[in-house]
Amino acid sequence: MATYDGLFDTLGLRSWCDSGDGGGPMSMADLLAQTGGSGDGGSGRLPFPSLDSLNDACAAFPQSRDLTVGLEEGFLSIRDPLRAIVDPLTQPLSWMLNGTLNIMTTTPWFIMIPLLMLISWCVGRSWKIVGLVAFGLGLLAFVDYYDYAMQTLAIIFVCAFICVLFGVPIGIAMSRSDRLQRVAIPVLDMLQTLPPFVYLIPLIFLFSVTEPKLYGIAVILYAIVPVVRLTDLGIRLVDKDVIEAADAFGMTKRQKLFGVQIPLALPNIMAGVNQTIMMSLAMVVIASMVSAPGLGILVLRGIRNLELGVGLIAGLGIVILAVLLDRVTKASLARIDSSQSSR
Amino acid sequence: MTKPVKISIRNLYKIFGDDPQHALKQVQAGKSKADLLNESDHVLGLRDINVDMKDGEITVIMGLSGSGKSTLIRHLNRLIDPTSGEVLVNGEDIMSWDESRLRGLRRQTMSMVFQKFALLPHRTVLENAGMALATQGLKQQEFETEATKWLERVGLAGYGSQYPHQLSGGQQQRVGLARALTSNSDIMLMDEAFSALDPLIRTDMQDLLLELQAELKKTIVFITHDLDEALKLADHLVILKAGAIVQQGEPQHILLNPADPYIEQFVADINRARVLRVRSVMTKGAPEGKVCGDIAASDNLESVISRARGALDRRFRVMEGDTPVGSLTMADLMLALVPREARIPA
Numbered sequence: 001m002a003t004y005d006g007l008f009d010t011l012g013l014r015s016w017c018d019s020g021d022g023g024g025p026m027s028m029a030d031l032l033a034q035t036g037g038s039g040d041g042g043s044g045r046l047p048f049p050s051l052d053s054l055n056d057a058c059a060a061f062p063q064s065r066d067l068t069v070g071l072e073e074g075f076l077s078i079r080d081p082l083r084a085i086v087d088p089l090t091q092p093l094s095w096m097l098n099g100t101l102n103i104m105t106t107t108p109w110f111i112m113i114p115l116l117m118l119i120s121w122c123v124g125r126s127w128k129i130v131g132l133v134a135f136g137l138g139l140l141a142f143v144d145y146y147d148y149a150m151q152t153l154a155i156i157f158v159c160a161f162i163c164v165l166f167g168v169p170i171g172i173a174m175s176r177s178d179r180l181q182r183v184a185i186p187v188l189d190m191l192q193t194l195p196p197f198v199y200l201i202p203l204i205f206l207f208s209v210t211e212p213k214l215y216g217i218a219v220i221l222y223a224i225v226p227v228v229r230l231t232d233l234g235i236r237l238v239d240k241d242v243i244e245a246a247d248a249f250g251m252t253k254r255q256k257l258f259g260v261q262i263p264l265a266l267p268n269i270m271a272g273v274n275q276t277i278m279m280s281l282a283m284v285v286i287a288s289m290v291s292a293p294g295l296g297i298l299v300l301r302g303i304r305n306l307e308l309g310v311g312l313i314a315g316l317g318i319v320i321l322a323v324l325l326d327r328v329t330k331a332s333l334a335r336i337d338s339s340q341s342s343r
Numbered sequence: 344m345t346k347p348v349k350i351s352i353r354n355l356y357k358i359f360g361d362d363p364q365h366a367l368k369q370v371q372a373g374k375s376k377a378d379l380l381n382e383s384d385h386v387l388g389l390r391d392i393n394v395d396m397k398d399g400e401i402t403v404i405m406g407l408s409g410s411g412k413s414t415l416i417r418h419l420n421r422l423i424d425p426t427s428g429e430v431l432v433n434g435e436d437i438m439s440w441d442e443s444r445l446r447g448l449r450r451q452t453m454s455m456v457f458q459k460f461a462l463l464p465h466r467t468v469l470e471n472a473g474m475a476l477a478t479q480g481l482k483q484q485e486f487e488t489e490a491t492k493w494l495e496r497v498g499l500a501g502y503g504s505q506y507p508h509q510l511s512g513g514q515q516q517r518v519g520l521a522r523a524l525t526s527n528s529d530i531m532l533m534d535e536a537f538s539a540l541d542p543l544i545r546t547d548m549q550d551l552l553l554e555l556q557a558e559l560k561k562t563i564v565f566i567t568h569d570l571d572e573a574l575k576l577a578d579h580l581v582i583l584k585a586g587a588i589v590q591q592g593e594p595q596h597i598l599l600n601p602a603d604p605y606i607e608q609f610v611a612d613i614n615r616a617r618v619l620r621v622r623s624v625m626t627k628g629a630p631e632g633k634v635c636g637d638i639a640a641s642d643n644l645e646s647v648i649s650r651a652r653g654a655l656d657r658r659f660r661v662m663e664g665d666t667p668v669g670s671l672t673m674a675d676l677m678l679a680l681v682p683r684e685a686r687i688p689a
Contacts, residue, residue, distance in 0.1 A: 245461035247422055249475050249526070250449035263465045 004049065004057035017058035075205060083206055090213045093220075096158050097212035101293065104154040105147055112150065113137050120324075124331030136324045145295065145317045152284055152294030152321060159219040159280045164273055167224045171231025171269075172257070181232065192225045196286045204290065215287035222283040226275035234268025235261050267337050274329040281322050295321070346397040349530065349562040350419060355392040355428030357414055357586075360385030363426045376585055388414045390587040392428070397579065398529075399560040403594075405573040406583035412566045415583070416532050419564060420453045421445055432530070450479050454523035458535035460515045462507040468494065468518050469503035475526030486525070493521040497551065513544035520548075524555070533565045537572065549575055570609055574598070574618045582606060595623040599679070607683065615680050616645040621671055624679040625661045630670030634660040640668060644676055 008017055051064040062070075104112065113134065120133045140149045174181045199218040207214045238261050246256045262269075288296025295314045302311015358366045358379075366385040376387040389411045396402040406412045417423040418430055421437060429436045437448060454475060462471045469487065470477065472494050476486035494503060497517040507515055516536065523531050537545045549572060556563065567573050573580055574594045581591040590602040598618060601607040622640040638647055640663045651657045651673055661669040678686075 239461070241457055241459045241461040242463060244422060245455070245457055245463075248420060248449060248453075248455040248457075248532075249478050249522075250446040251478050252446070255478060260463060264463075 004054055008058045013058070017060045075202065079205060086206065090217060093158075093162070093216045094211055094213040096162075097155060097216050100154040100158050101151055101212075104150045104157075109141065109146065120328045120331075124328050125335055126331050129327055129331045132327055133324055136320045139320060140317055143313055143317070145298070145314065148293075148295045148298060148314070149317060149321060152281070152296070152318070155215070155219065155284050155287075155292060155294060156277060156280050156325070159216060159223060159284075160273070160277045162216075162220055163224040163227055163276045163280070167227035167272070167276070168231050168269065171228045171272075172235060172262075174228070174232040175235035175261075184228070188225050188229060191221055196222055196283055200287070200290055209290055212292075215284070215290050215292035218287050218290070219280045219283045219292075223276045223280035226279065227269070227272035230268045230272030230275070231265065234265030234272075237268065238264045267333060270329065270333040270336060274326065274333065277325050277329060278322065281318065281325065285318060346399055348395045349398040349433065350394075350396040350564070351429075351431040351434075352392050352394045352396075352415075352418070353429040353431065355389055355415075355418060355430070356426045357388035357411075357418070357423065358385050358426045359388055367426050387586050389418075389425075392588060394581055394588070394591065396562060396564060398562055400578035401556060401563040401565055401576050402579045402581065403565045403567060403573040403577035404581045404583060405567055405570065407568055409585075410583040411586040412568075412583050413534055416534050416564060416566050419530075419532055420449050420455065450475060450526070452528050453530045453532060454526040454528040455532040455534065456516070456519045456523050456536040458538055460507070460512075460519050460539075462515060462518055462522075464507055466506075467503060468499065468505050468507065468510070471507065471518050472503075472521040472525050474522050475528075489527075490521070490525050493524040494518070496524070496555070497521045513540050513548065516540060516548065517551075520552075524559075528561075530562045530564070533563060535566050535568070538567065538569070545572070552576065570613055571618075574613065582609070594618075595620060599623060599683075601683065611682050611685075614645075615682070616648060617643055619644050619679060621647060621661055622663075624675060625669035625671045626675070627669045629667040630658070630660050632658075634658050634670065636660070637662045637667075638671070639663075644680065647671070647676060648673075 008014055051062060051067065054061040055063045107115075116137065117130050117133050121127075121130050124130075137146070137149070140146050170184070174184050196218075199221055200214075203214050203218055242260060242264065243256070246260050251259065284292055284294060285296035285299055288294065288300050295317050298314030299311050299318070301307055302309075302314065356367055356370065358370065360366055360383070362383075363385065366379060366383055366387075369383075370379060370387060370390060376390075379385050379387050392415060394402070394404075404412045404415060414423060418425055419432075421430075421440075425438070429438055431437070432448065432452065437445065440448070463474065466474075469490050470483065473481070473483070473486035473490035476489065477483070491503060494500065497520050499514060499517050499521065502510065502514070502518075507518065510518065516539075519536070523533075537548050540548060552563075553576065565573075565576055567576075577594045579591065580594040580597055582589045582597070584605055590597055590606055595618075597606065598610050598613075598615070601610055620640070621638055621642050621644070624644070625640070635657050636650065636659055638650065638659045638661055640661050647659065650659075655673045655677065658670060658672045660667050661671055
């Protein structure tokens with residue numbers, strides 16, 4: 001006698017229940033009950049209805065494990081058409097990742113390091129930052145992690161670039177339409193709160209593990225959120241009076257967007273880019289589980305083979321990269337701020 | 344000397360809320376602002392506004408905060424659309440205009456000066472001044488001469504390459520004024536343009552505006568909550584209260600003949616000797632008998648008192664140019680200084 005027998009009897013659903021007798025596999029609780037020799041499977045359960053306890057009373061109900069199995073089967077059944085669409089669309093990502101990884105690891109250090117220093121000078125206009133970049137890269141080279149660091153940097157450059165490429169327009173669209181914002185914010189919240197590992201699960205089913213786009217997509221989905229959010233916020237925060245003045249002087253929507261809104265939202269957008277780069281660095285370590293090259297591989301080796309030293313040094317290397325990336329983007333942010341600090 | 348009407352507002356209503364058309368019928372049937380707010384949660388912004396703004400005059404719209412004056416000025420270039428009514432510019436109803444014609448109006452016919460300056464913080468002073476021309480597609484070297492000319496005219500020669508945040512509030516508003524002038528529009532809308540400035544700088548800016556106006560003869564619509572400012576600048580004064588016009592007309596006339604207690608209360612605190620002019624208080628007709636001197640019809644009473652050195656037994660002949668038009672005794676003058684409600688019936 002199960003807990004909810006009475007319920008189905010009073011509702012007159014008994015015959016429906018019996019006709020739908022699934023005869024499916026026993027749940028773990030049933031198995032335990034059988035081996036334990038006691039007949040009342042329902043007594044040890046929580047008092048509120050669950051799929052398993054309803055299944056006890058009425059066989060037409062699915063068990064909770066059917067739910068997860070069903071989800072898996074559903075995903076597998078749409079996998080092939082989905083792959084047919086997504087695969088060619090994301091192929092350029094694989095090419096970009098492969099190409100950048102190739103360039104950054106084959107270019108000799110005496111070109112690569114000055115080039116990175118030059119980029120940080122262009123972005124930040126500060127000799128202190130350039131010195132920091134040279135010191136950080138030198139330190140990585142000193143422990144022979146230069147190649148791994150370049151791989152990690154290559155992935156971050158590609159992913160952050162794509163995040164900005166898509167994130168800024170999405171943010172602009174969100175700032176213009178309240179309805180889109182209402183729809184997009186829960187999606188962004190979900191992307192931001194899903195544990196990073198969870199991104200990898202459907203992707204592994206969809207693509208082969210050897211393809212770079214697998215980790216590329218995971219990194220981009222995880223890291224795109226801040227740049228979208230802060231672009232939206234930045235444009236919405238632009239002084240209403242200035243927007244009104246732009247209207248009063250007859251600016252078109254395009255003139256207003258490129259001449260007023262984006263320049264004034266730039267500090268916020270740059271803060272979003274900074275966050276995006278930081279988050280892609282975090283994700284690229286996790287993505288090493290699905291064959292993303294770089295320092296993450298060494299961290300993973302440290303865990304898998306219990307090589308304490310390798311794992312810790314690689315972790316510190318990631319910290320050095322994070323500090324360099326953060327300081328360079330912050331310096332550019334400060335430069336934009338000081339050139340237009342209004343009021 | 345009637346000048347042509349440049350902007351004309353006809354039966355303008357503005358109601359904020361979900362169903363303004365329904366609320367409009369109720370308002371036209373005579374429902375009050377407070378009732379409308381309590382019963383249907385609609386805010387009556389403007390009620391039956393009719394104003395003619397003449398070419399080359401300064402029309403001042405005055406009212407306390409919440410009276411709808413900022414809403415009204417935004418109807419003139421349709422930053423806000425009315426619930427019902429017409430706005431005629433040069434005789435054409437701009438309500439029927441599409442977006443591109445409206446943009447043309449905003450670029451070429453009307454320019455605006457804002458209370459909070461609303462300069463572009465990431466552009467230089469010169470680029471800000473040339474904003475109207477740049478919006479029309481001109482390159483910097485094409486608008487540079489024009490923008491520099493007006494920057495010099497408002498007293499900011501040499502500031503062109505600086506950024507707005509490097510300037511003081513008064514200087515920023517000068518840039519705002521130069522920006523409006525550079526567009527070469529006939530009409531200038533000034534939304535509490537000097538209200539955010541401190542008193543001395545405000546007086547400077549008022550003088551600058553009057554000086555420019557004497558030369559340029561633009562049609563200016565000026566919003567303010569300050570009666571002294573309104574009386575100093577206005578050729579035509581419109582007083583708003585709770586979204587409706589209480590009184591409009593020549594400022595001296597309003598001062599001497601306030602239409603209701605609200606305006607009387609308003610005008611009670613101002614310095615009448617400085618605002619009232621001889622023309623408004625004199626006895627008409629060329630004087631007979633002895634006078635002790637000539638005064639101009641456009642003199643204010645303050646200057647007449649100082650001319651008489653405070654003596655009360657003088658009588659002056661009033662001249663309009665070279666012809667005598669009236670006379671003024673010091674006794675009349677002193678009486679005119681007393682607000683109407685404070686007078687004891689003779």
